[in-house]
Amino acid sequence: MKRAPLFYAALGLLVVSNAFVLVHAQRNRAGEPESEMELTERELRYYPQGKDDSSLTMMLLWQNPVAEYRYQPVPTSEADFFDGAKLKEIGFDLRVAPDAKQAERFYSGQRSREVFVALEYDGPAWQEWLKWRAAVLSTEVPFPQQKPFDVRLRIERETTSRLVAVDVALDPARLREKFPDRKKVMILSGRARVVRDGTPPALRGAITSISTDGINVPNAFRPQMEQMNNYAGGYHQANDGTVIIDPPGFAATIRVGSKYEPWVAEVRKLR
Amino acid sequence: MARGAWNTALNWGRHSHSVKLEAMTPQERADRLRVFREELAALESEGALELSAGQRAGLDAHVAKTLAGLADSHDVDTTESQRHISLGMKIASALGGLALCVAVVLFFQRYLGTWPTEMQAGVLAMLPIGLTVGAEFAARRERTLYYAALLSIVAFAAFVANLALLGAIFNMAPTPNALLVWGLFGLALAYHFGLRIVLAAGLVSLLGWVIAATNLWRGWWWWEFERRPEELIGAGLLVAVIGTAAGARARHARFHDFPQIYRLLGLLAIFFPMLYLSADGLPSYLPWEPSSVKTFYQMAGVVVSGIAVWIGVRQSWSEVTNTGTLFFAIFLFFRLVEWWWDSMPTYLFFLLLGGIAIGLVAIFKRLRARTRSLA
Numbered sequence: 290m291k292r293a294p295l296f297y298a299a300l301g302l303l304v305v306s307n308a309f310v311l312v313h314a315q316r317n318r319a320g321e322p323e324s325e326m327e328l329t330e331r332e333l334r335y336y337p338q339g340k341d342d343s344s345l346t347m348m349l350l351w352q353n354p355v356a357e358y359r360y361q362p363v364p365t366s367e368a369d370f371f372d373g374a375k376l377k378e379i380g381f382d383l384r385v386a387p388d389a390k391q392a393e394r395f396y397s398g399q400r401s402r403e404v405f406v407a408l409e410y411d412g413p414a415w416q417e418w419l420k421w422r423a424a425v426l427s428t429e430v431p432f433p434q435q436k437p438f439d440v441r442l443r444i445e446r447e448t449t450s451r452l453v454a455v456d457v458a459l460d461p462a463r464l465r466e467k468f469p470d471r472k473k474v475m476i477l478s479g480r481a482r483v484v485r486d487g488t489p490p491a492l493r494g495a496i497t498s499i500s501t502d503g504i505n506v507p508n509a510f511r512p513q514m515e516q517m518n519n520y521a522g523g524y525h526q527a528n529d530g531t532v533i534i535d536p537p538g539f540a541a542t543i544r545v546g547s548k549y550e551p552w553v554a555e556v557r558k559l560r
Numbered sequence: 561m562a563r564g565a566w567n568t569a570l571n572w573g574r575h576s577h578s579v580k581l582e583a584m585t586p587q588e589r590a591d592r593l594r595v596f597r598e599e600l601a602a603l604e605s606e607g608a609l610e611l612s613a614g615q616r617a618g619l620d621a622h623v624a625k626t627l628a629g630l631a632d633s634h635d636v637d638t639t640e641s642q643r644h645i646s647l648g649m650k651i652a653s654a655l656g657g658l659a660l661c662v663a664v665v666l667f668f669q670r671y672l673g674t675w676p677t678e679m680q681a682g683v684l685a686m687l688p689i690g691l692t693v694g695a696e697f698a699a700r701r702e703r704t705l706y707y708a709a710l711l712s713i714v715a716f717a718a719f720v721a722n723l724a725l726l727g728a729i730f731n732m733a734p735t736p737n738a739l740l741v742w743g744l745f746g747l748a749l750a751y752h753f754g755l756r757i758v759l760a761a762g763l764v765s766l767l768g769w770v771i772a773a774t775n776l777w778r779g780w781w782w783w784e785f786e787r788r789p790e791e792l793i794g795a796g797l798l799v800a801v802i803g804t805a806a807g808a809r810a811r812h813a814r815f816h817d818f819p820q821i822y823r824l825l826g827l828l829a830i831f832f833p834m835l836y837l838s839a840d841g842l843p844s845y846l847p848w849e850p851s852s853v854k855t856f857y858q859m860a861g862v863v864v865s866g867i868a869v870w871i872g873v874r875q876s877w878s879e880v881t882n883t884g885t886l887f888f889a890i891f892l893f894f895r896l897v898e899w900w901w902d903s904m905p906t907y908l909f910f911l912l913l914g915g916i917a918i919g920l921v922a923i924f925k926r927l928r929a930r931t932r933s934l935a
Binding site: 295296298299300302303304306307310311313314317341342343344345380394397398400401402403478480500501503504505507508509511548549550551552 | 666669670671672673674675676677681684685688689692693696719722723726727728729730731732733734738741744745748749751752775779780781784787788842843850
């Protein structure tokens with residue numbers, strides 16, 4: 290009996306931590322969702338698992354104009370939301386000039402910070418993104434088997450994710466004030482970093498990830514998901530070489546709750 | 561004053577090694593009695609000691625009674641063959657525990673997704689609770705704690721899977737607080753049952769939480785240890801000191817080997833970041849050029865591991881001596897590669913390596929002789 294307190298403490302930890310998780314999840318989903326939108330297979334990729342893995346997960350695909358690593362700079366109008374002022378607002382220390390001798394070490398030592406990311410669905414940011422992609426594709430050196438420029442652009446326009454990062458902030462309420470349309474803009478937690486690159490070196494912000502981009506699909510939607518074929522890039526080629534765009538196989542209603550955590554509310558088969 | 565404090569600190573280990581019956585585990589007492597009986601027989605056969613028949617009978621009866629009492633109350637091994645079997649049981653229970661952990665994870669991977677959410681949450685929560693209760697039940701029925709240890713290891717793994725999978729089911733953003741509760745759960749089980757392996761699992765979780773929470777409080781994302789590895793050195797030092805200090809004060813024999821785990825994990829947390837920084841100086845807090853930081857940690861690694869060996873030998877802390885020796889060799893090897901690999905034929909490099917190893921053996925031999933003369 291003398292040894293019992295630690296045993297009960299261990300049991301207490303198990304009970305309290307499970308209760309905490311369940312209450313947190315319940316509070317996230319209680320009331321009106323913070324945002325709700327129907328996305329298709331273009332934005333939600335489902336990869337069927339082998340027989341030893343029963344999990345059903347959709348990966349949220351999104352376009353990132355402020356990626357950490359990029360081969361070609363995004364036009365300023367798309368990426369200027371993550372400038373020096375925003376970096377300072379989020380808490381990054383920018384006191385060393387980007388061209389100073391110690392700048393490389395100073396900025397590479399700064400870790401990511403947790404932020405909230407606004408993702409706009411099929412809006413002006415997506416149109417801007419397509420313009421930038423057209424500019425990038427037109428500069429690519431063609432190779433013999435490559436599809437013509439207009440076909441490549443059509444594939445991008447009709448198969449890739451239309452969800453585009455449009456802003457970041459520490460306070461999600463401020464993002465919602467700026468983007469009030471809850472059917473068009475979803476806010477999720479993610480991570481951002483300060484990046485020093487370019488010639489001459491300059492500082493810019495980068496979104497490095499979305500924390501909840503793997504979204505669990507409840508077992509209730511398994512029948513719909515298991516009927517899906519592998520979405521092989523969203524297009525295929527006919528015998529004569531013509532590119533045929535495959536329509537998305539499903540659409541899923543994604544809700545985001547008061548804790549900015551998403552869940553799948555509905556799955557609809559499209560073909 | 562500082563010297564006095566240092567000596568006091570170094571003497572903690574010595575006090576813990578002094579031969580006090582109340583500080584010994586029942587198994588240690590039984591081992592000592594067994595060795596005493598063998599040595600007594602040897603001394604008698606060599607003619608160095610002669611006990612009267614009455615004395616001998618009295619002594620034999622006392623030793624036999626004590627051993628029988630220990631075997632009865634604590635299920636200790638009283639013969640060499642029993643010790644071998646117990647070692648096999650320990651290995652089997654550790655391997656069995658690991659295999660069961662893998663089984664739990666694979667079971668969840670195979671079936672969890674096919675259940676409704678309520679059932680997923682219920683099973684995930686009930687499994688570690690059931691295993692913990694099972695471990696307590698087993699501990700009350702068997703004194704050797706083999707089954708309790710096995711069930712505790714699986715309970716810890718099930719709790720890790722419990723929170724990680726619940727987080728995934730509800731798409732929760734990852735939080736370092738999970739590391740805290742895993743750590744506290746591991747420590748509660750370890751101190752309840754007196755299990756080292758669960759203590760190690762709990763301490764690793766707590767080490768992770770200390771660094772993660774410190775980063776989070778400063779506004780940084782919590783899971784980027786590699787960008788500032790020195791934080792782990794501080795946390796490792798803290799764990800080693802706390803474990804040693806707590807061990808010096810602990811009177812309960814069940815926890816007599818817990819400080820070894822604290823010191824071992826603390827040293828690993830100190831040496832791994834040093835090794836990392838000796839290869840890449842960029843992530844350091846030190847306000848020097850990365851190349852200078854690298855050189856500093858290359859030297860510091862050799863010096864600190866050498867100091868660890870010295871403290872380990874002085875205090876009879878085998879885990880400190882062995883870990884220090886291992887990292888001393890690693891740091892030295894990397895240094896020698898960098899200094900000599902390109903500038904001499906390969907055979908000469910390995911010849912020098914062999915020469916250095918022989919030199920180290922000579923140094924250790926002298927240290928051993930010195931320790932013997934001090935004893």
